[in-house]
Amino acid sequence: MKLDIRRRMLLLALSGSILSFLALGLIVFFGAAAMRDTVMERGRLLGVSASGFVETFAGEQARRRLSSHVGDKALLIEREFEHTRRDAEEIAQTMNLILAAQGDYLPRALPDPHTETVASGEPYLNMSRAVEAGGVDEEARRKMGVAANIADSLAVRNRFYTGVFVGSKDGWLIAADVTKDGAPARFSEKFLDSYDPREMNWYKLAAEAGKTIFTDLYVDTNGTRCITCATPFYDEDGFAGVVGVDCNAEEIYQQAVDMNSAGATDVSFILNKRGEILFSTKREGTLAVADKPRDLRNCGDKRLEMEASAMASGKNDVSLVSIDGEGVYLAYAPMASIGWSFGQVIAQTEVTYPARYAKDNLQTQMREFAGDVRGNVRRLAGVGAAFLLLALLAIVALSVKASGHFVRPILSLTEGVNEIAQGNLDRKLDVHTGDEIERLADCVNDMTDNLKTHIENLAKATAEKEHIKAELSVAQRIQEGMLPAVSSVLSGQTAFDLDAGMTPAKEVGGDFYDFYMLDENRLAVAIADVSGKGVPAALFMVVAKTVLENCTLSAKPEESLADVVARANDRISQNNDQMMFVTVFFGVLDLRTGVFDYVNAGHNPPLAALGGEPFAYLVPEGKPDKPLGVMEGLAFHQRSLTLAAGDALFFYTDGVTEAVDEKAELYGEGRLKAALDREVNPLPSMKELLAAVRQDMSAHVGEAEQSDDITMMALRYSAERRPIA
Numbered sequence: 159m160k161l162d163i164r165r166r167m168l169l170l171a172l173s174g175s176i177l178s179f180l181a182l183g184l185i186v187f188f189g190a191a192a193m194r195d196t197v198m199e200r201g202r203l204l205g206v207s208a209s210g211f212v213e214t215f216a217g218e219q220a221r222r223r224l225s226s227h228v229g230d231k232a233l234l235i236e237r238e239f240e241h242t243r244r245d246a247e248e249i250a251q252t253m254n255l256i257l258a259a260q261g262d263y264l265p266r267a268l269p270d271p272h273t274e275t276v277a278s279g280e281p282y283l284n285m286s287r288a289v290e291a292g293g294v295d296e297e298a299r300r301k302m303g304v305a306a307n308i309a310d311s312l313a314v315r316n317r318f319y320t321g322v323f324v325g326s327k328d329g330w331l332i333a334a335d336v337t338k339d340g341a342p343a344r345f346s347e348k349f350l351d352s353y354d355p356r357e358m359n360w361y362k363l364a365a366e367a368g369k370t371i372f373t374d375l376y377v378d379t380n381g382t383r384c385i386t387c388a389t390p391f392y393d394e395d396g397f398a399g400v401v402g403v404d405c406n407a408e409e410i411y412q413q414a415v416d417m418n419s420a421g422a423t424d425v426s427f428i429l430n431k432r433g434e435i436l437f438s439t440k441r442e443g444t445l446a447v448a449d450k451p452r453d454l455r456n457c458g459d460k461r462l463e464m465e466a467s468a469m470a471s472g473k474n475d476v477s478l479v480s481i482d483g484e485g486v487y488l489a490y491a492p493m494a495s496i497g498w499s500f501g502q503v504i505a506q507t508e509v510t511y512p513a514r515y516a517k518d519n520l521q522t523q524m525r526e527f528a529g530d531v532r533g534n535v536r537r538l539a540g541v542g543a544a545f546l547l548l549a550l551l552a553i554v555a556l557s558v559k560a561s562g563h564f565v566r567p568i569l570s571l572t573e574g575v576n577e578i579a580q581g582n583l584d585r586k587l588d589v590h591t592g593d594e595i596e597r598l599a600d601c602v603n604d605m606t607d608n609l610k611t612h613i614e615n616l617a618k619a620t621a622e623k624e625h626i627k628a629e630l631s632v633a634q635r636i637q638e639g640m641l642p643a644v645s646s647v648l649s650g651q652t653a654f655d656l657d658a659g660m661t662p663a664k665e666v667g668g669d670f671y672d673f674y675m676l677d678e679n680r681l682a683v684a685i686a687d688v689s690g691k692g693v694p695a696a697l698f699m700v701v702a703k704t705v706l707e708n709c710t711l712s713a714k715p716e717e718s719l720a721d722v723v724a725r726a727n728d729r730i731s732q733n734n735d736q737m738m739f740v741t742v743f744f745g746v747l748d749l750r751t752g753v754f755d756y757v758n759a760g761h762n763p764p765l766a767a768l769g770g771e772p773f774a775y776l777v778p779e780g781k782p783d784k785p786l787g788v789m790e791g792l793a794f795h796q797r798s799l800t801l802a803a804g805d806a807l808f809f810y811t812d813g814v815t816e817a818v819d820e821k822a823e824l825y826g827e828g829r830l831k832a833a834l835d836r837e838v839n840p841l842p843s844m845k846e847l848l849a850a851v852r853q854d855m856s857a858h859v860g861e862a863e864q865s866d867d868i869t870m871m872a873l874r875y876s877a878e879r880r881p882i883a
Contacts, residue, residue, distance in 0.1 A: 175553040220509040221476040224489035224502055229474070231414040231426070232491035232500040238318060238410045239495050242387045242403050243370055245316070250391040250401040252311045253324060256304060257393035265303025268332065271345045278337040281309035287351045289329035302330055309334075318406045320384060324391075325355025326399040338380055346379075355400070364388035364400045372496045375407055375436050383408040383437075385496065411437040414500065423505035429454060429469045429490075431497040443482045445503070465490070469499035478506065567595045575602060583610045644845075647673055647681065653749040654681060657844035658871035659852075667867035668695025668740075669811045670703050679749050682710055685871050686742040687761065687811040689785075694736070695867075702740045702786065705729045710744075719746060720796035723757045723786070731790040739787035743809055752801040752875055757794050760785035762815070765808045765834060766799070767841065773808065773834040775827070803877035806841055808834055808851075813866035817855055820862045825855055844872035 256263060268283040269276050276282045283306060285294070294302075305326065312322045312334040323333035331353065335343045355361050363371045370389040378384045388402040415426045427438035427445050433455040440446045444457060454466035461479050465488055468475060472492040479488050485506035490499050567589045574587040583606050589599035644657055658671045668688030676682050686702060688695040709726040717725075723744060730740070743764060745756030760783060765773040776799070783794045801807075810830070817825040833854035837847050848870050855868075 175550065220487050220504060221489070224487055224504060225474070225476050225491075227418065228489045228491040228500050228502045231417055231502070232493050234414045234417060235410055235428075235498075235500060236493045236495060238316075238413075239372065239385075239387070239405070239493070241316060242319075242405050243389075243495065245322075246387045246389045246401050246403045247370055249308065249311050249322070249324070249403075250389045253305070253308055253391040253398070253401065254393075256307055257391070257398055260301065260304045263304045263307045265300055266306040266309065267303065268306045268309055271343070272350050276335075276343045276345075278340050278343060279313070279334050280343075281306075281312045281332060281334045282343075283330060283332050284345075284350060284353060285330045286354050289354065292329075298328060302326075302328075306332060308332060316405075318410050319403060320378065320380070320382060320406055321402075321404040323355075323402050323404075324399060325358065325361050325402065327356065327397060328399075329354050329356060331355045338382075360386040360388040360402050361400045364390050364402075365397065368397075375430070378404065382406050408437060415439060423486075423508050425503045427501050429466065429499045429501055431470050431472075433466050433470045436498070445481060445501075469501060472497070472499070567591045567599075571595060571599055571602070574599075578602070578606055641670060642673055647675060653876055654747065655844045655874040655876065656681075656683075656872070657848050658685075658869075659848060660867065660869040661864070662691075662696075662867045663813070663864050664692045667691065668699050669813065669867035669869035670699045671809070671869055671871045672703055672707060673871075674707070676710070676746065681747045681749060681873075682745070683747070683809070683871065683873060684742060684744045685761065685809040685811065685869060686740050687813075687867070687869070688740045689738050691867065694738070698736075698738045698740065698787075702726075702730055702742070706742065706744065706786075718796050719744070719755045719757055720794040723759060723794045724792060727759070727786040727788075727792050727794070728790045730787045734787050739785040741785045747801070747873070747875065749875075752803075752805075752877055754799045754801055754807070754875075755796055756799070757783065757796055759783045759794060762810060762812055764810070765831060767806045767808075767834070767838055769802060770804065770839065772838055773831055775831075776807075801875040801877075803875065804841065806844070806847075806872060806874040808847070809871040809873075811867060811869040813864075813868040814851075814855065814870060816866055817859050817868065818862055818865065819858055819860050825858050829854065829858060841874065844874055847872050 268281055271282050271284050274282075283302070305324070308324055309332065312324070312332070319336060321333060321335045323331060325331050337343055360371075360373050363373060368390060370387065373386040373388065375383055375385055383406075384404050385407045386402050386404050388400050390397055390400050392398050411428055425438070425440045425445055427440065428436045430436055432451070433453040434451045435445060435447050435454060438445050438447050444454070444462070455463050455470060457463055457466070459480065461477075462481060465475070465477055465479055469490045469492075472494060474491040476487060476489040479486060481488070481503065486503040487506060487509060488501060488503045490501040492499050571587060571589055574585055577585045585606070586603055587599040589596050641658075641660060647656060656673060658673070660667065660669050660671060662669070668690055670684075670686050670688075672682075672684040674682055684703075684706060686699070686706075688698045688702065690698075706723075706726045709722050709729070713722045723742070739760075741761040742759040743756065743761040744759070745754055747754045758778070763775050763777045766776045767773045778795075778797050780795065784792055815825055815827050815830055819825075830851070833851050834847070837850050841847070842850070851870060
């Protein structure tokens with residue numbers, strides 16, 4: 159016999175309660191001793207596990223903290239050098255501007271350190287005795303004076319800079335040096351008499367690289383560990399010299415070290431791409447700065463060598479290694495612009511101390527807990543037996559009442575859902591239980607309302623969609639009817655072969671082609687692409703096609719093709735509030751002479767196959783003309799091309815070259831030319847030529863959706879069959 163929900167719930171509650179209390183009784187009466195032993199053992203294991211977890215967690219936290227610290231410090235140093243790079247390149251750009259417009263600047267005199275006192279940070283000009291002896295004419299001195307206008311840009315912008323300078327290919331130097339104590343700059347006689355920037359390492363490196371570079375670390379005359387950022391500048395003859403900025407790298411590093419601390423035992427250092435330690439807070443040991451360059455990648459410790467190699471190659475990581483016999487966490491982050499890596503270590507013992515403390519504390523508490531458990535188990539055994547009997551009786555009574563109360567709303571919900579399922583969407587469920595069943599009933603009511611609304615909206619949307627589809631279908635047929643049929647010009651014509659076609663991206667498109675005979679000896683051809691797609695582009699296409707054809711057919715004998723296009727542009731631009739435009743390639747072929755006059759108004763250049771040679775893009779010299787509709791009063795350029803027998807032209811819109819496959823790769827001009835060249839010898843009919851291009855495009859595009867209108871037109875001239883005027 160099958161039981162209903164009420165009886166099933168009652169049976170489930172009773173059986174579950176009885177089994178639960180029986181199990182509880184067995185645990186209370188027979189498991190007390192086992193529980194005590196288990197608690198003690200679990201306490202021991204928990205202490206071990208907790209210490210391991212805390213150690214692992216502390217290690218992971220140390221990794222994250224170290225990674226964050228070294229990342230922030232590396233970024234701080236990196237930013238300072240990026241500021242240096244930008245300052246050097248800005249000064250070089252200013253030099254470029256000065257040298258490019260020398261006539262706009264008056265020569266400027268700067269202090270001569272040979273004879274004058276130069277203040278700290280004050281720009282001065284120095285030329286070695288050798289350069290002076292080589293002869294410096296008046297023109298060279300004038301250019302030097304003009305270049306001295308860079309002095310205002312040499313003001314030291316950063317507290318880490320020790321000098322900013324400009325070295326010329328002619329041997330002179332404009333510089334601003336910053337002294338440590340702010341006193342006037344002191345120059346040695348050797349510097350003044352023999353310093354030639356062209357012989358300096360920073361000058362040679364930047365000149366050879368042709369771009370911004372950073373030198374290796376070096377010690378300047380003040381004993382400061384510096385690095386130079388150098389970048390070339392140019393005049394009308396090309397390379398003219400190098401701009402340099404000296405940075406106090408040691409002070410930049412110290413700023414990063416002082417930023418924050420990872421722990422009491424942390425050590426910070428910088429490694430270059432050759433594995434050499436440049437800076438370190440460690441005074442002795444493996445991580446100390448050596449008197450002679452020492453490659454940490456060959457230190458003898460395989461693990462440390464591997465991490466040093468990773469640092470030198472620009473990677474970032476946090477690893478547990480041994481340095482000088484002590485286990486440490488090593489974290490490092492790259493500084494890509496100068497090829498350095500910032501490293502930081504912290505002793506493993508500092509990280510694992512919380513784990514050892516937690517283990518001892520936890521084991522002490524577990525021993526105290528075990529004693530409490532023994533006393534509580536004894537008391538629980540007596541109380542549990544009495545409670546078991548009373549609770550069992552109470553559960554039986556409550557289960558009978560609760561099962562009936564719980565089932566009633568479910569039955570009401572079931573009845574209402576069945577009625578809704580039969581199609582009565584106006585039925586509302588009235589359930590007030592204050593729990594999930596009431597929320598379920600509310601959801602069913604909401605679902606019924608939404609379903610009813612959706613059905614109504616779907617019916618309206620379907621009707622509107624069918625109406626729009628019918629109208630677009632009519633518009634498509636109208637647009638197709640506006641494009642000329644090839645037979646209209648080929649009928650009885652032997653002087654040329656022509657074919658054209660358009661495939662819109664939507665139901666209607668903005669591309670169009672056109673061809674018609676102006677008289678029995680002249681053929682007009684046009685191909686165009688309107689900005690945008692869909693109905694707006696199609697409407698603008700109709701206007702543009704009609705205006706261009708009307709202007710052509712109504713042209714006066716003295717008007718050139720460029721004049722006709724200009725007149726069409728003025729008409730199209732009038733009242734063009736939507737700021738749409740159309741690119742047009744328009745030409746007229748004289749069938750008697752083969753002369754092809756054309757105007758390209760911002761359109762893709764066609765490809766021409768002349769004299770049996772492969773197709774080549776017809777790209778005339780000069781600035782290209784603008785599209786039609788941009789603005790009134792534009793001038794256009796007429797160009798000419800003489801076609802011989804068998805020469806052909808291929809016209810297209812950008813929907814051809816910008817067709818993409820499933821991987822978003824363009825069809826491109828290269829593939830288009832290759833497809834045409836395969837048909838050159840011998841050249842087929844123009845209809846077959848367009849079919850070959852379409853087939854090649856389809857093979858490239860595959861299943862990808864068409865994103866733009868595709869329009870093509872091909873024309874071949876047959877001089878030996880031309881009609882007689």
